[in-house]
Amino acid sequence: MPLSREMRIKVEKGPQKRPLVAVLKTTPETVLRDYGRLLELARLKDALDPSLPTIVKLNLSWTKYFPACSTEPWQLDGVLKALFEAGFRRENLFPVENKTVVTDPLKGAENNAWLPVLKRYDLEFIPLPGVKWVRYRPKGKLLKLDQIFPEGIYIPEMFIGKQVLHLPTLKTHGHSVTTGAIKNSFGGLLQEVRHYCHKYIHEVLADLMVIQREIHPGIFAVMDGTVAGDGAGPRTMVPRIKNVILAGADSVALDAVAAKIMGFDPLAIPYLRLCHELGLGVADPREIEVVGEDIGGMNFGFRTKRSFVIWGDQMIRKGPLRPFEHLLLHTKLVAWAPLASNIYHDCLWYPTVGRSRIREFQKTGWGRLFRRYAGEE
Template sequence: MTRPKVAVLKTRPETVIQDIEKLMKLAEFEKFLDKNSVTILKDNISWHFPYLSSNTTPWQLEGTIIALKNAGYDKLVAVHNNTVVTDPFKGCKLNKLTPIYKKYGVEERYNFLESDIKWVRYEPKHKMLALHKIYPNGIHIPEFFIGKNILHLPTMKTHIYTTTTGAMKNAFGGLLNTRRHYTHTWIHETLVDLLAIQKEIHTGIFAVMDGTIAGNGPGPRTMIPVETNFILASADQVAIDAVSAKMMGFDPMSIKYIRLAHEAKLGTGDPREIEIVGEDISNVNLKFFVGDNAASRVGDILWFGPLKGIQYIFFRTPLVYIFVFASYFYHDFVWWPLKGKKIQENLRKTSQWGKLFENYPMD
């Protein structure tokens, strides 16, 4: 049996664009993405503020687009999603992704705008672990996604509810609508269900992960940025998340969504069964941790703790807007001005990647 391949490279600002193309070739992206199909670029904007370690980086996006175009993939479309606490228009601008889409002529669509994308009911062929229970009236997905390639652009980082987040979690925003907070109690099972659906609807799946500045701590927003200089790529979404998790210092098979996906044969989560090409990472252990913040402590109580049984009252009634506002206020008006903004300002002065980010245009 052929082992899945995950490519890992060390990079630097001066060569990162070329290194991403080399990385994708090492992971044999042309074997997995149909050139006759439209390729959807699914970036990752966890926070609209330009917080390096939280979002897709401009060099990650630019390097991927160049590699695709050089290989003859001309039908590229970016699809953005909305969240209750993140503004995608603001996020694309502040994270300097919008000028790159314009520069390379990539169409942008928004899955929350009816004028852009229609949502349709979908009956998965694969046995669902959670989505059929969470959405008893039917699972709905963006019609535009069906019959197209998807290329995910996640970041190497930790997550308060899933330990790590990467390629599998990146489908969360694209395939679920704004009521995706319904799934948080069953978040691991949800990610596995979404991968199963992706395998049914897409003509190809691939991921290019940025770890040049990785996120450590209570992610996906309030993290400690760590300069690691790594980039990863793979067609196996489970394998790339497993390798990323191992590099961060976690046991991949102890992370529920990775283990469940491995057991369901949707990918390979055991690092011993994965071929890693490019960099020797056998001794890499970043010793990352997760921890908590104010938002996660409330979530732990309501989604996983003693109030789990009555979460319907909090999240499927107008009471949800209280929690939405609280999260928005905490992240944007407390943590960002008091901590995040200062961290990023220092990063842009002291880090080679922070300086590269400054050199990218915003308009």
């Protein structure tokens, strides 16, 4: 009897493998070695081809250094060391980061101690505002991104056809509940005006997974949770020393495991549920294979809060100030928003609350390690 079309599809596909996420405990003394082991456990070479050009997408949430906020220097160091040991070539690695209306990638690379690490590996940091951006027409159906930018979606031309390796940190986010591998593409594939997406952030993150799967021949992510961010992320957080690192080729699965470790139900987070339902990855922890550490007893008890700036943004985009959204955020008057953000974050919060939290962090092993990377010890 001939097979039905449905049965033929099942036979051709065969049994579906569960996505793999590696989780390890680490220390400041062993972190570089542990990153090498992590990438082996997560089967880096099954996801990325060492002979192909690879975007190394850093994560800059603040031009200033704040623990857990942006890619940590030991995270970058450990991953690059592991890449070279795995046969990746210097000429095929492209470390990049973008800007927002409130961040400067070059100053951020300096303040977050990326530049000394990149110099040691003879790699050049590439600020994305300086590269060519081209209009991209997704083949797959999008939920919101094409409606937010009806004039066209523009992405860095250099991303098309290259593999990507994301370097997020383990933290909460006032707009998206948690943030990680998926949202790291938000800072690479969209231009400075990506804050227009905040109103529909969950749908946009699913859309970005669609685009990533179309343009990248391979995707991999390595998440640092040595010091993790709890509370009003992605900036005004409480740093928590958690000593974990994670990696995987399924960004949805990696973010789901990170969310579970933080104490959230992954399928209750809209962007993870959307990606799962659309077949863009696996967000159900029961369908994910975790190797390395047993995470059954891990629950950091994190809670997402909103900073004053994110609270104000949501009041305008979704709350009682919504009638004024166009005037305040889509006209020349929008200049007030980044000014207000910089005043609150850089002039008020960072020198007071932030400085106090940094002082406490500097007393830890990770704080001392950062000072060494920054040349302060």
